[in-house]
Each structure stands twice: as structure tokens, then as C-alpha cells.
Amino acid sequence: MQEDGIYENLTSALYGGVKEAELSPLEKGLFDLNDNTYLVPGQSIQCVGWVSFLGRLGLPISPTYIGGANTSSASGLLKDEGREVLKWSDIWADGEFLFAKVESVDKVQIGDSFVRYAGNNKNHIATVIGKKIIKGETVLLITDANRKSDGVIRVFEVNKTNFRVIFGEGALTPPVVIRNKKVQDYLASWDNPISFWLGR
Numbered sequence: 001m002q003e004d005g006i007y008e009n010l011t012s013a014l015y016g017g018v019k020e021a022e023l024s025p026l027e028k029g030l031f032d033l034n035d036n037t038y039l040v041p042g043q044s045i046q047c048v049g050w051v052s053f054l055g056r057l058g059l060p061i062s063p064t065y066i067g068g069a070n071t072s073s074a075s076g077l078l079k080d081e082g083r084e085v086l087k088w089s090d091i092w093a094d095g096e097f098l099f100a101k102v103e104s105v106d107k108v109q110i111g112d113s114f115v116r117y118a119g120n121n122k123n124h125i126a127t128v129i130g131k132k133i134i135k136g137e138t139v140l141l142i143t144d145a146n147r148k149s150d151g152v153i154r155v156f157e158v159n160k161t162n163f164r165v166i167f168g169e170g171a172l173t174p175p176v177v178i179r180n181k182k183v184q185d186y187l188a189s190w191d192n193p194i195s196f197w198l199g200r
Contacts, residue, residue: 029053043146044151045151047124048073049145051066051144052065052067060182063180064113074125077097078099098180099178100112102175108177127144128141129142142157
């Protein structure tokens with residue numbers, strides 16, 4: 001990798017040789033990941049850094065970029081004001097972030113990111129990268145990093161049986177996601193958007 005142009009650009013960016021605007025989406029993602037990794041010994045990639053990296057890629061299904069948020073933790077993305085509004089409203093907008101309540105696995109959409117606010121893995125963020133109907137049931141494909149405080153990136157399935165376990169039990173009821181409107185516009189142009197699963 002050190003002989004690759006990406007590494008050279010990142011190195012130059014770190015030392016002021018290349019402006020961030022000149023980097024490709026992948027390079028920006030790696031640069032952002034670098035700022036949010038190795039914050040804790042043994043946790044090489046943090047959950048916020050991973051979701052920020054995915055948001056930087058600029059893909060049609062990329063989640064909302066959270067790297068520029070003025071918070072030191074994932075749980076700080078949803079402010080107290082937003083929690084109050086979401087008690088009576090289905091959505092709340094805060095700058096570039098759009099928060100939406102999801103009552104069930106069927107309401108979750110590709111590109112959504114969610115933060116756990118209670119129970120195990122409190123203050124943990126993950127992203128939905130796929131959604132499909134399998135044998136009549138909605139199944140989500142989720143990716144996250146550092147869920148077990150080990151710095152590992154994981155991809156796994158969520159359905160109605162483990163929905164609240166993964167999205168957070170006893171926290172916000174129903175759970176709240178950070179929704180990327182660009183993803184919804186993109187999927188709306190498809191004949192059957194719910195069948196999206198890591199490719200068309």
C-alpha cells in the first residue's frame with residue numbers, strides 16, 4: 001500500500017501537501033477513519049470511525065456522513081431536544097441529520113444508521129447496508145465495528161426476532177435512526193427497491 005497513490009496522497013494530506021478537497025471519496029474515507037481509530041488500546045477501529053468511513057465513500061447507499069458532528073460520542077448525535085420532539089413526532093431534523101422513528105424491522109431503510117442508548121453496547125453506532133424479503137420476512141444486513149471492544153468490523157443479519165436486541169432494548173421506544181434522504185431518492189427510482197442486497 002505504501003507504493004500506491006492513495007497512500008502517497010494520504011501521507012501528503014497529513015503533512016499539508018494535498019488539500020482534502022483534492023482527495024477521492026475513498027481517500028477521504030481512509031483519512032477520516034484514521035482520525036477515529038486507535039483511540040483505545042486494542043480497539044483498532046471504532047464504530048464512529050467505521051460509519052464515518054462508509055459515509056465518505058459517496059455510494060448511492062452510503063449512510064449520512066457523521067464525521068463532522070460536534071460530539072465526542074455516538075450517543076451525542078441525537079440531542080436532548082431531538083429526544084423530546086421524537087416523543088410526539090416521527091421525524092426530527094438537526095442540520096444535515098434527519099432522525100426517524102422505526103417501529104419495526106420493516107420500517108428500517110438502507111442507509112439508516114442507528115445508535116444504541118441502553119443495555120449492552122450502549123453508545124454504539126451501526127449502519128444498514130442491505131434489506132431483503134426472505135421467505136416472507138424482512139431481513140436487514142448490518143455492518144458495525146468494535147461491537148465487542150475488539151476493533152473488528154462485522155457484517156450480520158437482523159430480522160424481527162433480534163431487531164430490538166440489536167437496535168437497543170429499553171432505550172428509545174421505538175428506536176431512532178439517522179436517515180440519509182439521498183439514499184431514499186436513489187432507491188425510489190428502482191422497480192423493487194426493497195430487494196436491494198449489496199447489489200442490484
